[in-house]
Every structure is written in C-alpha cells, then in structure tokens.
C-alpha cells in the first residue's frame with residue numbers, strides 16, 4: 001500500500017510499504033480521512049521526543065474496518081464494514097496517572113500516528129478498543145473532525161461552564177473555532193475571538209461568532225470589566241499575556257493552545273490574587289471521544305471548518321498549505337485517487 005513515511009526529521013514522502021495485518025486485539029482500518037495538525041508538524045520537524053523514526057504520522061483518522069484480528073471484536077468491538085473514528089491515545093493503564101483516572105497525563109505516552117504507524121496511509125492497524133463506531137449519517141468532514149473536537153470537549157470539561165457567561169477566545173484557527181462552537185452549546189452569553197489574521201476573522205464572523213477582532217481593545221468587555229472565561233487557543237506568548245489581563249474578576253483562563261516549552265509568559269500575581277482568577281490547563285483527549293461523537297450527532301455542524309482535502313501523493317502541497325496558515329482544517333484522503 002501507499003503511505004506517507006517520515007524517515008527522519010525533515011525527510012517525508014509517500015512510499016510503498018507492506019499492508020498492515022491485525023495483531024490479536026487489533027483491527028485494520030481503511031482510512032477515508034485523516035486530519036493534518038500542528039503535532040504532525042512537530043513530528044516532521046523532529047521536535048516531539050517520544051517519536052521513533054521512521055514513522056507514518058496521522059492521528060485524526062476515520063475510515064472503515066476491513067479486517068479484525070483475533071479477539072479484536074470483543075463484546076462491543078467493531079466488525080468488518082463498520083465505519084469508525086479512532087482515538088489515537090493509548091494510555092498504559094498502569095502508571096500513577098492512569099491509576100488515578102487521568103490517562104491523558106500518562107507517563108508512558110503512546111499514540112497512533114506518533115509512536116506507531118498512523119493514518120496518512122491507505123490502511124492502518126489499530127487497537128480495537130481505540131475504535132468508536134460512528135453513524136452513516138456523518139459527513140466525511142465531520143467524521144475526520146472527531147479527534148480534534150474531542151480535545152475541545154475535554155477543554156470544555158475543564159471549565160466551570162456556567163450558563164450566561166461571556167467568552168473570549170484567542171485564535172480563530174480550527175481549535176479556537178471548535179471551542180467557540182462548543183461553548184455556544186454550553187450556554188455562553190457571547191463568544192468573541194481575537195486573531196491577527198484578517199482572513200480567519202472574516203470566516204469566524206460567518207461561523208457565528210459575536211465578534212471577530214484583531215485586538216480585544218476593540219471590544220467593550222475587553223476594555224471594560226473583562227470576560228468570565230478567556231481561552232488561549234494559540235500557544236503564542238503575546239496572546240496569552242494579553243488574555244490573562246482580560247479575565248473578569250472571579251473568572252477563568254484556560255490554556256488550551258500548545259506553547260513552545262522553552263517560552264515563559266509574564267502575568268500579574270497580584271491580579272490573580274486580587275481578582276481570584278483561576279488558571280487552568282487542558283491537554284489532549286480525556287474520556288471525551290464518545291461525547292464529541294454525540295455532540296456531532298446532535299446536529300453541531302462543523303463541516304465548514306474543513307477547507308481542503310488532498311490525496312496522499314499531494315502531502316507536500318498539504319503541508320505547505322498548512323504552514324502558510326491560510327486555510328482551516330486540512331484533511332488527507334489516502335484512498336481518494338483510487339475512488340476517483
């Protein structure tokens with residue numbers, strides 16, 4: 001079969017590789033879509049320590065089960081022909097954090113598309129327990145967005161979630177807009193977004209945001225009392241520092257974006273003390289995969305978030321488009337050419 005292979009940091013190309021066979025407890029998924037995300041850029045660039053090369057990246061995948069290994073079906077396991085979304089995270093189940101029910105903080109981190117072959121391939125073998133059967137009614141775009149949406153669901157789960165509050169989100173990329181759509185369903189009074197990219201702001205307005213601006217100074221609440229909840233979905237230090245100063249008294253700041261581990265941000269400890277601000281972190285997916293599927297099944301329409309779909313052989317073009325930052329979510333459809 002064909003797959004995108006990162007042979008070493010900086011070297012990536014589609015190549016012929018052996019077809020995967022399911023080990024006991026595994027299934028083989030014929031990949032219909034796999035989303036490209038910042039984590040893939042870190043794998044391509046060699047900045048993600050647990051990766052061992054060569055690796056087939058891709059962790060936001062959906063497709064159809066085409067083979068089931070011994071014991072793979074289990075009590076509720078997927079069967080051949082099922083349409084599934086795959087949770088790429090494989091917490092060890094044995095470390096301190098797994099044993100206290102916080103598997104996303106696992107000390108022996110393994111994940112499909114990171115520490116083992118992922119979804120930028122025609123087929124991939126994955127643990128049956130990572131598969132979630134999804135309805136036939138889901139659009140291909142929605143099915144491919146389940147993994148990033150489940151990150152946003154976890155972020156929402158980390159928030160106090162009181163109805164009637166005003167939200168300010170930094171970053172009008174896919175993650176920021178997913179968070180905006182979710183907090184809306186959780187009863188937000190208003191949702192505004194800050195981004196420096198004008199193209200993204202124009203789309204954000206069409207996506208139902210109350211305001212989409214280049215600076216929070218342009219918002220009455222931004223200049224005034226602040227927002228009950230401020231979410232950073234950029235990982236950019238200037239955005240984080242600005243956002244911490246826009247939290248209303250008694251409010252919450254959520255660090256949802258992935259910042260450079262080497263960077264530090266300045267904030268006022270007096271402000272945190274005097275205004276009783278909660279600062280919360282949210283990392284990846286935690287018991288949020290099925291809820292993400294159920295939110296989509298309830299009618300949340302995220303299809304406009306997918307701006308491009310490329311075949312496997314156009315992976316270079318997709319990466320260039322991602323790095324240019326002009327699109328939204330980019331999906332790779334590994335079997336697209338065959339299906340014509």
Ligand SMILES: [Zn+2]
Nearest residue numbers: 037038039060
């Ligand atoms: Zn991702």
Ligand SMILES: [Zn+2]
Nearest residue numbers: 092095098106
């Ligand atoms: Zn663990």
